[in-house]
Amino acid sequence: MLVGIPLDNQQRRSVQPKDCADEMAHHLKQVAENRCKAAFSQVFGYFAPRLRSFALKQTGNEALAMELVQDTLSNVWQKAHLFNAEKGSPSTWIFTIARNIRYDMLRKQQNRKEDICADDLWPVLCEQTADPNEVEMDEQITLDQLGTLFEALPEKQKVVIEAIYIEGKSQQEVADQLDIPLGTVKSRTRLALQRLKEMLNDHD
Amino acid sequence: MINLHPTAQQLMTYVDGSMEPMMALVVACHVDMCAHCRAKVEQLQLTISDNAFALESQDNVSFGDMMASIMALPAAEPRVRPASPPTLELDGRSFVLPRPLRRFVDKTGNWSHLLGNLWQAPVDIGGGGKAQFIFMEKGGRVPEHTHRGNETTLVIDGEFSDGLGHYDSGDFIHMDGHHVHTPRSDADEGCLVFSVVDKPLHFTSGIARLLNPFSQLFF
Numbered sequence: 094m095l096v097g098i099p100l101d102n103q104q105r106r107s108v109q110p111k112d113c114a115d116e117m118a119h120h121l122k123q124v125a126e127n128r129c130k131a132a133f134s135q136v137f138g139y140f141a142p143r144l145r146s147f148a149l150k151q152t153g154n155e156a157l158a159m160e161l162v163q164d165t166l167s168n169v170w171q172k173a174h175l176f177n178a179e180k181g182s183p184s185t186w187i188f189t190i191a192r193n194i195r196y197d198m199l200r201k202q203q204n205r206k207e208d209i210c211a212d213d214l215w216p217v218l219c220e221q222t223a224d225p226n227e228v229e230m231d232e233q234i235t236l237d238q239l240g241t242l243f244e245a246l247p248e249k250q251k252v253v254i255e256a257i258y259i260e261g262k263s264q265q266e267v268a269d270q271l272d273i274p275l276g277t278v279k280s281r282t283r284l285a286l287q288r289l290k291e292m293l294n295d296h297d
Numbered sequence: 298m299i300n301l302h303p304t305a306q307q308l309m310t311y312v313d314g315s316m317e318p319m320m321a322l323v324v325a326c327h328v329d330m331c332a333h334c335r336a337k338v339e340q341l342q343l344t345i346s347d348n349a350f351a352l353e354s355q356d357n358v359s360f361g362d363m364m365a366s367i368m369a370l371p372a373a374e375p376r377v378r379p380a381s382p383p384t385l386e387l388d389g390r391s392f393v394l395p396r397p398l399r400r401f402v403d404k405t406g407n408w409s410h411l412l413g414n415l416w417q418a419p420v421d422i423g424g425g426g427k428a429q430f431i432f433m434e435k436g437g438r439v440p441e442h443t444h445r446g447n448e449t450t451l452v453i454d455g456e457f458s459d460g461l462g463h464y465d466s467g468d469f470i471h472m473d474g475h476h477v478h479t480p481r482s483d484a485d486e487g488c489l490v491f492s493v494v495d496k497p498l499h500f501t502s503g504i505a506r507l508l509n510p511f512s513q514l515f516f
C-alpha cells in the first residue's frame with residue numbers, strides 16, 4: 094500500500110466497470126429519485142479519475158480534460174433520470190455522454206474565426222430571402238446567365254479569367270503567356286471578379 | 298431504402314471519439330436513421346466504454362471542489378416532449394430532421410436560392426468547415442465538381458443521383474478529391490440533404506469553373 098492513499102481508493106482502482114455496473118446503476122437510481130448526494134459521490138469517486146484519464150488521452154491537455162470531466166459529470170448529476178439500466182451499463186452511458194460533449198467541445202474550438210459566408214461577396218451567387226417562406230423565383234441566376242455575363246466582360250479581363258478559372262492556369266503562367274507583368278494579371282483578375290459581382294447583383 | 302453506410306472503420310472512430318467532429322455529427326444522424334448501424338454502434342460502445350474506463354489512473358488527482366459545485370446544480374427539468382419535434386421549413390414544406398440535428402434548427406440561417414434550382418441554408422454547428430442544408434428541386438443540379446477536402450453528405454428526405462450513384466433517404470456519402478460528381482435530383486418531391494465540407498469545392502467543368510473564385514462561399 095502506498096503511503097498517503099486511502100485503502101478505499103486503492104481497492105476501487107482495480108474494480109473494472111463491468112464488475113461494479115449493478116452497484117453504479119443503483120447509485121444512479123438514487124440520484125435520479127432522491128438527488129442522493131452520497132450516491133453521487135460514489136459515482137463521482139469511481140468515474141471522475143477514469144474520465145480524466147480518457148479525456149487526457151483524447152485532448153492531451155489537463156485543463157480541457159478537467160472541463161470534460163466536469164461537464165460530463167454535471168450531465169450525470171442533472172440527467173440521471175435518463176439513465177436506463179435495461180439499455181446499457183452506467184459506464185457505457187457515461188462514456189457516450191463524455192464522447193458527445195467532446196465532439197461539441199472540438200467543434201466549438203475549431204469554429205473558424207472569420208466567417209467568409211457573411212462577407213459582402215455572398216449576394217453574388219444568390220438572393221437571400223428575408224423570410225424563409227418568401228420565395229423569389231424570378232431572382233434566380235442560371236449558369237447560362239453567368240455565361241452571358243462572362244461574355245460581357247472587357248476582352249482583356251475575359252482572357253485572364255478564362256485562363257485562370259476555366260483552363261486552371263496559375264496567375265504567373267498567364268503573365269508569362271500574355272507577356273504582361275504579374276501585377277497586371279492580378280489587377281485584371283480582381284477587376285473582372287468585381288465586375289462580375291456587380292453585374293450579378295443588378296442582373297434583374 | 299438505405300444502401301450506403303459508414304464503413305466499419307468510420308463507425309469505430311465515431312464511437313471511440315477520434316473522428317473529425319463535423320463528420321461525427323453526420324455519422325450520428327445516419328445512426329439515428331439506420332437501425333442496422335445503430336445496433337453496431339451500441340455493440341461497439343459496450344466494448345469501447347469498458348476499455349476506456351479500465352485505465353487505472355496512476356497519479357492521485359485532486360478534483361478540488363468539482364463534486365460540490367456539480368451537486369449545487371439543479372436537476373434538469375423533466376423532459377417535456379413537444380407535441381411535435383422542431384422541423385426545418387422550406388417553401389411551405391416541413392422536414393423532420395434526424396435527432397442529432399434538431400438542436401441546430403435554431404442555428405440554421407435563411408434559405409438562399411442558388412443557380413440551378415438549388416436552395417442552401419447554412420447551419421452553425423461550429424467546427425472548422427462548413428455545414429449546410431441543400432435542397433434540390435426537381436431537376437435541380439449542382440455543377441460538376443471535385444473536392445479539395447472531404448464532403449460528407451446525408452440524404453434526409455428524397456432521392457438524388459450524381460453520376461456515380463443513386464442515393465435515397467438515410468444514405469451516407471463520403472467524397473474527397475478522388476471523386477468528381479454532378480449531384481442532381483429528378484424526384485418529384487426534390488431532395489433535402491445535410492452536408493459538411495472541410496474545404497471549398499472545386500468546380501471542374503465549363504462555365505461553372507467561374508464559380509471557383511466564390512466557391513468558399515458555398516459547398
Ligand SMILES: [Zn+2]
Pocket residue numbers: 299301302303327328331333334335
Ligand atoms: Zn447504416
